Amino acid sequence: MPLDVAQAAVAAIDVDALTKKFDAHTALHGISFTVPAGGTVALLGGNGAGKTTTISILLGLLLPTSGTVRVLGHDMLTARYSALPRMNFSSPYVDLPHRLTVRENLTVYGHLYGLTHLKDRIARMAEELDLTAILNRPSGNLSAGQKTRVALAKALLNDPELLLLDEPTASLDPDTADWVRGFLEQYRARTGATILLASHNMAEVERMCDGVLMMKGGRIVDRGTPADLLSRYGRDNLEEVFLDIARDRRQAAE
Numbered sequence: 076m077p078l079d080v081a082q083a084a085v086a087a088i089d090v091d092a093l094t095k096k097f098d099a100h101t102a103l104h105g106i107s108f109t110v111p112a113g114g115t116v117a118l119l120g121g122n123g124a125g126k127t128t129t130i131s132i133l134l135g136l137l138l139p140t141s142g143t144v145r146v147l148g149h150d151m152l153t154a155r156y157s158a159l160p161r162m163n164f165s166s167p168y169v170d171l172p173h174r175l176t177v178r179e180n181l182t183v184y185g186h187l188y189g190l191t192h193l194k195d196r197i198a199r200m201a202e203e204l205d206l207t208a209i210l211n212r213p214s215g216n217l218s219a220g221q222k223t224r225v226a227l228a229k230a231l232l233n234d235p236e237l238l239l240l241d242e243p244t245a246s247l248d249p250d251t252a253d254w255v256r257g258f259l260e261q262y263r264a265r266t267g268a269t270i271l272l273a274s275h276n277m278a279e280v281e282r283m284c285d286g287v288l289m290m291k292g293g294r295i296v297d298r299g300t301p302a303d304l305l306s307r308y309g310r311d312n313l314e315e316v317f318l319d320i321a322r323d324r325r326q327a328a329e
């Protein structure tokens with residue numbers, strides 16, 4: 076799928092000349108990209124490349140130093156409350172409050188989103204994500220796989236049109252990770268949702284994504300479909316392309 080807004084009917088995400096400085100450190104150096112509605116795009120890059128900073132700005136959690144960010148057609152600086160109800164987020168690094176049960180946590184988030192028929196919605200999510208048996212357990216006592224399923228339930232509670240995922244399968248065993256990818260693929264197929272995900276798992280990106288943004292040192296240093304990148308770098312898999320970029324090896328061909 077193209078990453079160019081000109082070819083997409085409506086861009087779910089449109090970022091232009093986005094810069095973020097933390098005091099003297101520049102985390103993002105004027106990056107620009109679009110994600111077409113219905114696309115699944117990966118933000119790839121080594122530690123410190125700027126992936127989480129980008130996602131945090133898209134969520135309105137961090138303010139840009141300069142540049143514009145439009146999400147689902149709304150400027151995140153001036154109209155983020157129009158976009159936020161239509162999007163959601165999941166990260167294994169953001170824990171739900173430990174002492175609340177799974178049901179209580181989902182209820183709190185449901186109220187934050189102003190959702191109606193919340194009990195039915197939670198029951199449906201619990202069934203889809205196999206959470207029924209743990210709904211009354213404190214959220215702090217769950218395994219990594221169970222926490223991921225609860226985090227997905229929280230992320231999908233409002234039927235988001237845009238899902239931002241920070242390393243959706245980090246610390247999961249291969250079987251559970253595979254299940255999560257399949258679940259997300261089904262959600263996307265059923266709803267037409269747009270997904271932007273940061274990942275260090277190249278096989279995951281090749282399987283799920285139709286676009287890739289390669290970040291390094293706060294810049295987007297390459298982009299394209301996984302197939303484009305493999306052919307341009309003359310490589311068999313994205314892991315090798317990632318290493319070429321990380322180690323500043325030249326592209327095989329333009």
Ligand SMILES: Nc1ncnc2c1ncn2[C@@H]1O[C@H](COP(=O)(O)OP(=O)(O)OP(=O)(O)O)[C@@H](O)[C@H]1O
Binds near residue numbers: 120
């Ligand atoms: N709140 C902050 N204050 C100061 N510097 C920050 C802050 N948040 C991020 N940074 C810096 O900005 C740069 C980008 O960080 P970011 O977390 O966006 O990278 P990342 O690509 O998500 O990395 P990782 O894969 O390790 O999660 C890093 O150099 C980081 O140290």
